[in-house]
Amino acid sequence: MDFLKIRNVEKRFVNHLALDDVSMTVPQNSIYGLLGPNGAGKTTLIRIINRITAPDKGHVYLKDRKIQMQDVFRIGYLPEERGLYKKMKVGEQALYLAQLKGMHRKEAVQKLKYWFEKFEIQGWWDKKVEELSKGMQQKIQFVTTVIHNPELLIFDEPFSGFDPINANLLKNEVLRLKEQGSTIIFSTHNMGSVEELCDHITLINKSRNILEGPIDEIRSRYKSNTYEIEYKGDGHKLESTLSDKYEVSGWRNSNGNKAVRIKLLQHTSENELLSLILPHVEVIGFRELIPSMNDVFIKVVNEVSHEGTPHS
Amino acid sequence: MNKIKLILQREYMTRVRKKTFIVMTILGPLLFGAIVIAPAWLATLEDTKTKNIAVIDSSHLFVNRLPETESIKFTYLENKKVEDVRQNFTDSEYYALLYITHLVANTNNSVILYSDQQPSLGVKGHISSAIEKHLEQKKLRAAGIDDNILQSVKTSVNLRTIQWTESGEEKESSTELAMIVGYIGGFLIYFFIFLFGAQVMRGVIEEKTNRIVEIIVSSVKPFQLMMGKIIGIGLVGLTQFALWVLLTLMIVSGAKSFVFPELGTPKAQEVTANSIMESSGGSANAAPFSPGQAGAEQELTENLQAAQIFNALGDINFALIIGVFIFFFLGGYLLYGSLFAAIGSAVDNETDTQQFMLPITIPLILAIIVLVNGISNPQGGIAFWFSIIPLTSPIVMMARLPFGVPEWQVLLSMALLVLTFMGTTWLSGKIYRTGILMYGKKVNYRELWKWIRYRN
Numbered sequence: 001m002d003f004l005k006i007r008n009v010e011k012r013f014v015n016h017l018a019l020d021d022v023s024m025t026v027p028q029n030s031i032y033g034l035l036g037p038n039g040a041g042k043t044t045l046i047r048i049i050n051r052i053t054a055p056d057k058g059h060v061y062l063k064d065r066k067i068q069m070q071d072v073f074r075i076g077y078l079p080e081e082r083g084l085y086k087k088m089k090v091g092e093q094a095l096y097l098a099q100l101k102g103m104h105r106k107e108a109v110q111k112l113k114y115w116f117e118k119f120e121i122q123g124w125w126d127k128k129v130e131e132l133s134k135g136m137q138q139k140i141q142f143v144t145t146v147i148h149n150p151e152l153l154i155f156d157e158p159f160s161g162f163d164p165i166n167a168n169l170l171k172n173e174v175l176r177l178k179e180q181g182s183t184i185i186f187s188t189h190n191m192g193s194v195e196e197l198c199d200h201i202t203l204i205n206k207s208r209n210i211l212e213g214p215i216d217e218i219r220s221r222y223k224s225n226t227y228e229i230e231y232k233g234d235g236h237k238l239e240s241t242l243s244d245k246y247e248v249s250g251w252r253n254s255n256g257n258k259a260v261r262i263k264l265l266q267h268t269s270e271n272e273l274l275s276l277i278l279p280h281v282e283v284i285g286f287r288e289l290i291p292s293m294n295d296v297f298i299k300v301v302n303e304v305s306h307e308g309t310p311h312s
Numbered sequence: 313m314n315k316i317k318l319i320l321q322r323e324y325m326t327r328v329r330k331k332t333f334i335v336m337t338i339l340g341p342l343l344f345g346a347i348v349i350a351p352a353w354l355a356t357l358e359d360t361k362t363k364n365i366a367v368i369d370s371s372h373l374f375v376n377r378l379p380e381t382e383s384i385k386f387t388y389l390e391n392k393k394v395e396d397v398r399q400n401f402t403d404s405e406y407y408a409l410l411y412i413t414h415l416v417a418n419t420n421n422s423v424i425l426y427s428d429q430q431p432s433l434g435v436k437g438h439i440s441s442a443i444e445k446h447l448e449q450k451k452l453r454a455a456g457i458d459d460n461i462l463q464s465v466k467t468s469v470n471l472r473t474i475q476w477t478e479s480g481e482e483k484e485s486s487t488e489l490a491m492i493v494g495y496i497g498g499f500l501i502y503f504f505i506f507l508f509g510a511q512v513m514r515g516v517i518e519e520k521t522n523r524i525v526e527i528i529v530s531s532v533k534p535f536q537l538m539m540g541k542i543i544g545i546g547l548v549g550l551t552q553f554a555l556w557v558l559l560t561l562m563i564v565s566g567a568k569s570f571v572f573p574e575l576g577t578p579k580a581q582e583v584t585a586n587s588i589m590e591s592s593g594g595s596a597n598a599a600p601f602s603p604g605q606a607g608a609e610q611e612l613t614e615n616l617q618a619a620q621i622f623n624a625l626g627d628i629n630f631a632l633i634i635g636v637f638i639f640f641f642l643g644g645y646l647l648y649g650s651l652f653a654a655i656g657s658a659v660d661n662e663t664d665t666q667q668f669m670l671p672i673t674i675p676l677i678l679a680i681i682v683l684v685n686g687i688s689n690p691q692g693g694i695a696f697w698f699s700i701i702p703l704t705s706p707i708v709m710m711a712r713l714p715f716g717v718p719e720w721q722v723l724l725s726m727a728l729l730v731l732t733f734m735g736t737t738w739l740s741g742k743i744y745r746t747g748i749l750m751y752g753k754k755v756n757y758r759e760l761w762k763w764i765r766y767r768n
Contacts, residue, residue: 014762050530052749069533077530081751083523088326099318100531144527 002064003028003183004049004152009058011044018044019055020207026185026200031178033198033215034187035293037301040204042187043080046154049185050077062152073102076150080157080187082141084129091125094144101148108147115143119169134161142170146177153177154185159193171197191294201293205301215293222296226263226289227270230254233281241276257284315532319540320547323515327548337552341559349564363407363435366397370414373450378442384435386410394426402428410439417447490714491687497637497710498683500553501644502676505706508549508645509652509672513665515541516656516748525748534745539737542649546642633713639726644706647733648672654740657747658755667756679704683711690715700725702732739764 004026011019019041026032036042047053049060051072060067062074085093091112098108116122119139129137138161146153155174159167174197178184186198194201194215201218203211211218226249231238235258239248245268250261264273274286291299327333367388369375378386387406389397397409408427415422423443425431452462473487516538519525528537655668679698686695690712699709699717705725709717746763747755 013766047749052526052529052534072531075530077527079523079526079530081523081526083527085326085518085522085524096318096322097527097531100315100528102531141527 001028002026003030003062004185005061005064006045006049007059007061009045009048009055009060011041011048011053011055017207019048022058022204022207022209024202024209024212026183028183029178029181030199031174031184031186031197033194033201034185034204035189035191035194035201035297036204041207042204043156045204046077046079046156046185046187049152049154050075070102073148074151076101076145076148076153078141078145078153078155078158080160082138084137084140086130087128089125090127090129090132090140093129094140094147097144098147101150103148111147112143115147119143135163135166138162139166142173146173150182152183152185154187156187157189158186159188159190191292191297195293203297203300205304210304211296211300219290219293219296222291222299223288224263224291225265226261227273228259228261228285228287228289229277229283230257230259230285231277231281231283232257235260235281237280238277241280243276246273259285261289316536316540316543319532319537320544323541323544324547327511327545328551333548333552337555338559340552340556341563344556344560344563364405365435365439366404366406366409367412368392368394368397368409369412371412371416372414373416374412374443374446377446378439381438384438398426401426407431408435412443416443417450493633493714494687494690494711495683497633497713498680498707501637501641501706501710502680502683504549504553504641505644505648505676508545509648511545511548512542512649513652513656514662515545516653516744517659517662517665520657520748520751521661529748534748535741538650538653538741538744542646542653546645546649549645550641636713636722637710640706640710640729643726643729643733647702647706647729647736648676650733650737650740654743654747654760657744658750658760660751664755675703676707679707682708687711690717696721700728702729705729742766 002025006022006024009019009022010017022041022045034042034045044053048055049067051067051069062071088096094112095105095108098112099105103111113122116125121136121139124132124136124140129140132140142158145155153174158170158174162170171193174184174186186194188194198215200214201212202209213221235251238260242248242262245264245266247263247265248260249263252259252261262273264270270286270288274283277283362383362385364385364387367374367378367386369388375388380386394409394411397404397406401409408425408431411424411426413419413422413424423440425436425439449462453459519528519537525537532540651672655665655672658668659665682694682698682704686692686698686708689695695708695712698704699712700721702725706729709722709725713722742764743760746766753759
């Protein structure tokens, strides 16, 4: 079931089109990656979902119903540009933000206690925010984002400013929230974490949605029919047996063994290749090369900019 | 609405608990109290110590004739020379030596006051007026004018002012009092707008530079955040103001009973009233503490004047003035508060606010100029127009009000103020909404105009 649908959203600033006919569909209980270069329009889109700004055209639907003001209580948002009141005490501030999200004071206190214990930060309650390190403040911010049990969570660059230990803690929390039924939108430049966490992605470039779908499907869509063969034996012998149906794209050493990358041309099958080389070398490993999200990202974005865009 | 309340609460509580708020709350009334009490207190200080003045009178006209007061006493030395006294003057009990030459009746510079310190103005004034009066009397007598005639020519005019109200009543009025009330009202509104308007601006800049604003506007509308902040800080201002009034009253009444132990007698009240008037330049009445030869008459006129002032105080419609004051106080603050919020949202730090502050500062300063100059002609054209135009009306109308302003003018001014603050709030809301999420952009007026035109 689709949790959030964005349909043909357009947003224009005075002499700049920030979003041009952008649509996307976020399935329920998925982790959805929102990718794109800087200035592509991701933050504007996130702000539209949060009802911070309104689109000029198009609509946002939450579970088949147009999103409304009170729906912001069902959303938890951790913006990229985030901070806290420096002079305010941690507990008081968290309580304030929770109440702004529609929680009752009593309920908020209970929930905060739970989270503070979980993150082992009970001692911070009466500290002023300015006394905490940046990483500590990020933890507080994460707590205030999830405190009201939102159905939809939006994280914009959540891992920036975290050390690896805390980043991992956070990652596990995100996965746990998904398990508990939340739908999560995740905007980041860190392609490693996208591969690790996301089920679906959308790639926005120059105000337009240029790629959308399940992450595995997209990666295989961009695979180039290249295989890596680990072998023992004479590489030259191997190469000399290949006809013009094959193209060698690289050699390397892997775990003390030699490996070659071969691209299949003209609809050649994998078995054909294997039967061709088996007589000459001892094959240890054979696998298809799936492009990383990083490769896909760079490839797609570059393709678009080479085409030139009439929409800028 | 619930959210505005939450925001308002936070704005209010964090500010009221600040040390600066508590310090200002205590310091303000102490300052006000000092301004009111100090002149009277200083006067009493001066006079409590008895000053014994030695007199060498070569003219023999003044022996035992100089009037003494509680604190100024004279000792007449016979057959002594100035040098005799001078030699061990410091060890003597004398405050000063008054030397009157025999030429006193004919030359100006024939009276000398010697002292080892600078004699006080009060002492100087007392002595010279006593000598002048005594000589005048002597000369008049020498010219054959009888003492009775002398008494009967003494004239003093005290102008009472009575206002005819539209309903045909007669009202005792005091121009001085009206001026004071007008000044205080106008200046308070001016300070309130600047002090707390700037706080709104700083609060907005703080939220923007802290980067908390995006988190908050994902829960509430920017307009709610802005209004919550403006109203919250406004309430802080009202609280501070109320505490000031309360504490000032406490300090003034406490100090009065300390400085004037005979508190409660009409004289003590009249003295305070007079010293208030004097310290604000309202009345040029004589010093309140000089009973003596002319003391009786003076006291009489003082009593009369005091009675008039109290009559006038009773006749100024304080309920109306306070009501209208609170209205303009809030109206003016809300109008400017939203403009201050818009400025705060448009910049990244306080130093960038200069270019936008000018259009806000100019009408406020203009209003103060009109307040100071126009108060002497409260029904004149300038005072009238500036009390109707909403940007200056809160300040100028307060100045005019104690003199009596036709009802329709007050209502028109109020209506325009309400309309204008709704307009500026709407406009500021649009700038604010865009500005708070805009970083690192040098903003000018053209840019602001674009923001106003954004649809959402």
